[in-house]
Amino acid sequence: MAKKKTAKPECDARPVSLPDDATAEELAQLAWAVAHPARVRIVRLLISREACVCGEIVAELPLAQSTVSQHLKILKESGMIQGEIDGPKVCYCINASKLDALKKLIANL
Amino acid sequence: MAKKKTAKPECDARPVSLPDDATAEELAQLAWAVAHPARVRIVRLLISREACVCGEIVAELPLAQSTVSQHLKILKESGMIQGEIDGPKVCYCINASKLDALKKLIANL
DNA sequence: ATCGTCAATCGTCGATTTGCGATAAAGAGG
DNA sequence: CCTCTTTATCGCAAATCGACGATTGACGAT
Numbered sequence: 383m384a385k386k387k388t389a390k391p392e393c394d395a396r397p398v399s400l401p402d403d404a405t406a407e408e409l410a411q412l413a414w415a416v417a418h419p420a421r422v423r424i425v426r427l428l429i430s431r432e433a434c435v436c437g438e439i440v441a442e443l444p445l446a447q448s449t450v451s452q453h454l455k456i457l458k459e460s461g462m463i464q465g466e467i468d469g470p471k472v473c474y475c476i477n478a479s480k481l482d483a484l485k486k487l488i489a490n491l
Numbered sequence: 492m493a494k495k496k497t498a499k500p501e502c503d504a505r506p507v508s509l510p511d512d513a514t515a516e517e518l519a520q521l522a523w524a525v526a527h528p529a530r531v532r533i534v535r536l537l538i539s540r541e542a543c544v545c546g547e548i549v550a551e552l553p554l555a556q557s558t559v560s561q562h563l564k565i566l567k568e569s570g571m572i573q574g575e576i577d578g579p580k581v582c583y584c585i586n587a588s589k590l591d592a593l594k595k596l597i598a599n600l
Numbered sequence: 601a602t603c604g605t606c607a608a609t610c611g612t613c614g615a616t617t618t619g620c621g622a623t624a625a626a627g628a629g630g
Numbered sequence: 631c632c633t634c635t636t637t638a639t640c641g642c643a644a645a646t647c648g649a650c651g652a653t654t655g656a657c658g659a660t
Contacts, residue, residue, distance in 0.1 A: 416519065422522075429600060469627060469628070484597065489597075491594070527647090557651075
């Protein structure tokens with residue numbers, strides 16, 4: 383934390399941006415979920431298919447299964463997608479509310 | 492959620508993923524520009540003020556000048572903002588077309 | 601010409617991300 | 631029971647990010 387000791391008499395006097403700060407982190411977090419080509423493709427895939435087994439996602443991407451699993455974990459932690467266990471498989475689907483939240487936050491920029 | 496049959500889902504007969512791939516990278520790149528709270532705040536600041544000197548941005552954020560400069564560089568490289576040298580100061584402003592590009596890409600997700 | 605201000609860049613540090621192979625865990629099926 | 635399939639997780643390595651102080655370069659003013 384930079385604590386400037388140098389005198390700063392009359393430069394800034396604007397405590398106007400408090401709600402800004404709150405949504406800034408939320409937007410950053412959601413944007414970050416989509417800030418990787420592989421994750422963009424996963425999100426698009428889930429939107430277009432509405433539901434998708436993990437194996438299909440892996441087959442769709444030029445990445446190793448473990449890497450795709452990592453991206454899925456990141457997307458799940460961000461709340462953008464959800465995964466339901468279905469026997470030995472896992473069925474992922476988009477979380478519409480989170481996606482809408484991202485859309486709104488970006489649109490209201 | 493509509494669940495596919497447990498049998499093989501005949502889904503992959505679609506050579507449609509060429510434009511997907513192209514915009515996936517573009518979206519990821521633009522999303523990454525706003526995937527940090529400080530950069531979100533910078534972008535918002537520039538939108539609300541339309542133009543802003545670097546010093547003001549530094550004063551607005553709880554970060555060192557060099558760190559803010561880094562974020563400005565990232566935003567500039569992504570095309571989201573532009574900087575014009577004005578004497579010893581540098582005046583930054585938003586790049587509306589890039590911002591719109593991001594908004595469209597997110598909205599069309 | 602010299603000084604002070606403003607912003608970019610350099611070098612460094614620690615933390616995080618990204619990718620992979622290998623392994624473990626959980627069911628389904630023979 | 632054993633085996634196969636499917637997915638998550640565990641290291642591990644390379645790369646990148648984020649933050650900072652210090653320095654540099656550019657410009658205006660004195």
